[in-house]
Amino acid sequence: MKGLFHNKEEVTGFLTANREKFQQMLLSEAVNVGSKINDILEKGNIDLLKNAEMLAHYIVENREEELVEFAKVEGIAWAQHSLTLAFKLEWVHAIRRTLWHFLYQYDNQNAENESPRKKFFDLEKRINDSVDQFLNTFFISYSDYKDELLLSQKKLVENLSVPIIPINSSIAVLPLIGMIDTYRVQTLEEKVLMGISSMKIQTLIIDLSGIAEMELDVIFQFEKILNGISMMGCKAILTGLRVELVRKIVDSGVAFDSPVETQGTLQQTLKELLVLESGVQY
Structure with a gap:
């Protein structure tokens, strides 16, 4: 996947040009989440399709700092609105599979020869590491927010239990x-x-x-x-x-x-x- 390393903007443009197909595949990969997209948007003001595209761009362009910050914001948002974590897991795994599919399609269109095996595995590691980093940061952010909320509620209950x-x-x-x-x-x-x-x-x-x-x-x-x-x-x-x-x-x-x-x-x-x-x- 030669083009991905040297032409990040081209890959991002390819994903943007195929946005509709990308979203369709996402929805087919994450059937349970697909039926809840509007509910999640309404309940938490979280646009899953838009956020999936942002995450894919951060991964492809290797924008690690922005990816980590995005994961933190997502974690807090899901914790604030008590959204089901199982949906988030299914959605991110669907993003991973869909992104690999479109990277393969891009490579087929742009590579003159078959990609060297080492370069492929290097790419595989980087892409999957980025997705895993997003997931880890998301869950830490989610957990930290919930812990702070529980501590706050605990203090409130303590005060209410001793009403002088x-x-x-x-x-x-x-x-x-x-x-x-x-x-x-x-x-x-x-x-x-x-x-x-x-x-x-x-x-x-x-x-x-x-x-x-x-x-x-x-x-x-x-x-x-x-x-x-x-x-x-x-x-x-x-x-x-x-x-x-x-x-x-x-x-x-x-x-x-x-x-x-x-x-x-x-x-x-x-x-x-x-x-x-x-x-x-x-």
């Missing part, structure tokens, strides 16, 4: 809902102690009406959190303790060492505290 709500300059409420496991109780400890410090909380009402179950190790860790709250100079008030949870705490033998106050309901506790602060009688 300020009532006034000194009182805050922490309503806990759902299951508290080992991981969540660790997050709870960090967020509560940091929140008391940054918000200057003097009284923290922890409402447990949405918690029905705690594992034994979580109960022990929760006791440490209450001790930590006391050490921060903050008063902890527990409200909404359910019968099942009280029994579990009693059976565990845990005795809260810190001066923890317990009240029946969050509403009544808030009413009493605010009355005490304002001196208003209801």
